Amino acid sequence: MPSLRAAIAIATALLLGCFLPGCSTGPTTVKAASVKLDKDRHVAPDFALKDADGKAVHLSDYKGKVVLVDFWATYCGPCRIEIPWFIDLERTRKDKGFAVLGIAMDENGWEDVKPFLAEMKVNYRVLIGDDATTNAYGGVDSIPTAFLIDKTGKIAAIHIGLDGGGRKEFEDGVDQLLLETGDAPVNAGNGGAVPAPVAAAKQH
Amino acid sequence: MLAMVVLSLPLLRPQSSTERVTVGQPQKVVGKRNDAVQTKIPVSILEGYHVNSNTPSDEYLIPLKITWTSLGALEGGQLTFPKAEKITVGDQQLSVFTGKIDIAVNFKVSAGAPAGPGVASGKLGYQACNNKACFPPKSVEISVPYQVQ
Numbered sequence: 001m002p003s004l005r006a007a008i009a010i011a012t013a014l015l016l017g018c019f020l021p022g023c024s025t026g027p028t029t030v031k032a033a034s035v036k037l038d039k040d041r042h043v044a045p046d047f048a049l050k051d052a053d054g055k056a057v058h059l060s061d062y063k064g065k066v067v068l069v070d071f072w073a074t075y076c077g078p079c080r081i082e083i084p085w086f087i088d089l090e091r092t093r094k095d096k097g098f099a100v101l102g103i104a105m106d107e108n109g110w111e112d113v114k115p116f117l118a119e120m121k122v123n124y125r126v127l128i129g130d131d132a133t134t135n136a137y138g139g140v141d142s143i144p145t146a147f148l149i150d151k152t153g154k155i156a157a158i159h160i161g162l163d164g165g166g167r168k169e170f171e172d173g174v175d176q177l178l179l180e181t182g183d184a185p186v187n188a189g190n191g192g193a194v195p196a197p198v199a200a201a202k203q204h
Numbered sequence: 205m206l207a208m209v210v211l212s213l214p215l216l217r218p219q220s221s222t223e224r225v226t227v228g229q230p231q232k233v234v235g236k237r238n239d240a241v242q243t244k245i246p247v248s249i250l251e252g253y254h255v256n257s258n259t260p261s262d263e264y265l266i267p268l269k270i271t272w273t274s275l276g277a278l279e280g281g282q283l284t285f286p287k288a289e290k291i292t293v294g295d296q297q298l299s300v301f302t303g304k305i306d307i308a309v310n311f312k313v314s315a316g317a318p319a320g321p322g323v324a325s326g327k328l329g330y331q332a333c334n335n336k337a338c339f340p341p342k343s344v345e346i347s348v349p350y351q352v353q
Binding site: 073 | 256264265266293294296298331333334335336337338339340341
C-alpha cells in the first residue's frame with residue numbers, strides 16, 4: 001500500500017508539474033548574449049513602408065509584439081542563409097506574439113523581390129525599404145542587418161551580418177523577449193530619433 | 205538633442221567610405237584610324253571581399269559590368285573577363301572575382317577620328333560581399349586615354 005500511495009503521489013506531482021511553467025517544452029528563462037538590458041535599449045524609429053499588396057505598414061502597427069526587422073536584399077548570399085531561420089521563427093512563434101518584418105533593399109523593388117519570396121516560400125511580411133527608413137536606423141550600410149525589437153518598441157538586439165551566434169542566438173533572443181512583459185507604448189516620447197545602440201552594436 | 209541626433213546619424217555609415225573595389229589607370233590606347241586596339245582595365249578587390257563575376261551563378265545576383273558612357277574616337281568596347289572563381293556561401297555556389305583582375309577591352313579607332321588625344325569613359329558596376337555581409341551595388345568611373353595617330 002505505501003508503494004501504491006507513493007506511486008500515486010509521484011504521478012500526481014508529475015501531472016501537476018506539467019501545468020507549471022517549469023514543465024513546458026518552451027524555455028522559461030533564456031539568455032541571449034545579444035539582448036541588451038532594458039536600460040540600454042533605445043526606441044526603434046517608426047516607419048511606413050508598403051507591402052506586396054501596396055498596403056502601408058508601420059512598425060507601430062506591431063505594438064505589444066516582439067518584432068524582428070530584417071534589412072536584406074535578393075542579391076545577398078548571407079541574407080539567404082538567414083531567411084530560412086526567420087521562416088521558422090515566424091512559423092513557430094507567430095502565435096506567441098512575434099512577427100518578422102523583412103525590409104528588402106533591392107533597387108528594382110518588387111520586380112526582383114516578389115519572385116524571390118515565392119521561391120524561398122517566405123511566410124512573413126516583407127516591405128520595400130527606402131532611404132528614410134535606413135537613415136532612421138543609422139544607415140544600414142551592410143546587409144543582413146536585423147533589429148530585434150521588444151514588446152515596448154525598443155531595440156533590444158542588433159545583428160549586423162552573419163554574426164557568431166547564428167540561428168540559436170536569434171531564437172534565444174526572441175524567446176527571451178517573449179518572456180518579458182511589455183507595457184510601455186511603442187515609440188513613446190522619442191519621435192523616431194536615430195537609435196544610439198546601432199553604434200555600439202557595430203562590430204565590423 | 206540635435207547634437208545627439210547629429211552624432212548618431214553616421215553610425216553605420218563609416219563602412220561606405222571603404223572602397224572595396226578600385227580601378228587602376230588603364231594603358232593608353234594608341235592607333236591609327238580603323239585599327240583594332242586593346243587595353244586592360246586593372247581592378248582591385250579588397251582582401252576578404254568578392255564581387256560577382258560577369259556571369260553570376262544566380263539570376264538575383266548583380267554582375268560585374270562596364271557601361272561605356274562616352275567612347276570619343278573609339279568604337280566597340282567589347283569586354284573579356286578573366287576566369288571566375290567558384291566559392292560557396294551557405295549552400296549557394298557563387299561565381300566571383302577576388303584580388304586583382306584585368307578586364308581586357310577591345311576597341312576600334314573610328315574611320316573618321318581626328319588625330320590627337322582623347323578619353324573614353326564609362327562606369328564599372330559591381331556588388332561586393334564578404335562571407336558575412338553584402339554591400340549595396342556601386343559604380344566606379346573608368347577613363348581610358350587614347351591617342352589617334
